[in-house]
Amino acid sequence: MKSLYSFLVKPTSNRYNNSKDVNGKKLILNTSMEDHKFVNRNAIVYSVPMVGDTNILPGDEVIIHHNIFRRYYDVKGNEKNSGSYVTEDLYLCNPDQLFMYKRDGKWNATEDFCFVKPIIKQDKRFLKEEKEQELIGILKYGNNALKELGFNVGDLIGFTPNSEYEFIIDGERLYRMTTKSIIIKYEYKGNEVENNPSWTQSSFGVN
Numbered sequence: 217m218k219s220l221y222s223f224l225v226k227p228t229s230n231r232y233n234n235s236k237d238v239n240g241k242k243l244i245l246n247t248s249m250e251d252h253k254f255v256n257r258n259a260i261v262y263s264v265p266m267v268g269d270t271n272i273l274p275g276d277e278v279i280i281h282h283n284i285f286r287r288y289y290d291v292k293g294n295e296k297n298s299g300s301y302v303t304e305d306l307y308l309c310n311p312d313q314l315f316m317y318k319r320d321g322k323w324n325a326t327e328d329f330c331f332v333k334p335i336i337k338q339d340k341r342f343l344k345e346e347k348e349q350e351l352i353g354i355l356k357y358g359n360n361a362l363k364e365l366g367f368n369v370g371d372l373i374g375f376t377p378n379s380e381y382e383f384i385i386d387g388e389r390l391y392r393m394t395t396k397s398i399i400i401k402y403e404y405k406g407n408e409v410e411n412n413p414s415w416t417q418s419s420f421g422v423n
Contacts, residue, residue, distance in 0.1 A: 284300045
């Protein structure tokens with residue numbers, strides 16, 4: 217089965233990541249199926265679009281938009297699947313809803329997207345607790361377009377307001393954003409600290 221313009225994907229496990237094991241017992245972290253934070257965003261590619269070129273192959277693990285697997289309630293209170301639903305194990309995913317793919321054990325961002333690691337604010341003179349540095353982070357997963365502009369993985373970069381979208385990937389908290397959101401490269405001072413709170417190691421979110 218193939219789609220003309222969309223990927224066909226299936227969840228890596230369940231559609232929702234809203235539980236964790238505590239002392240051998242399952243703890244439900246969230247009971248609202250409409251909360252996007254607990255929707256599984258890891259998928260396996262079943263087939264690629266018939267139209268258009270892509271580096272992604274059937275069998276690749278990918279990171280996708282939370283709305284693909286998400287359920288919701290309509291105005292009458294009836295539970296519904298998203299418009300991406302084909303079968304319980306197969307969903308449509310548009311190219312602009314697919315953000316990363318794994319090849320040879322390594323994550324790669326797709327051409328329109330990148331991932332940035334937030335850092336901790338260094339000026340603590342008036343802070344009682346650690347705060348995140350606004351609009352500055354470390355480029356963790358770039359793309360060819362950014363490379364051509366001189367932005368490389370590991371660079372300390374600045375990004376536009378309201379462009380960050382949170383993901384947890386392999387236990388690391390990252391911001392997904394578009395290529396055009398990256399606007400400046402800074403020189404390292406040498407004391408930058410990544411912001412990766414302990415809750416990112418739990419089983420919910422993207423793993």
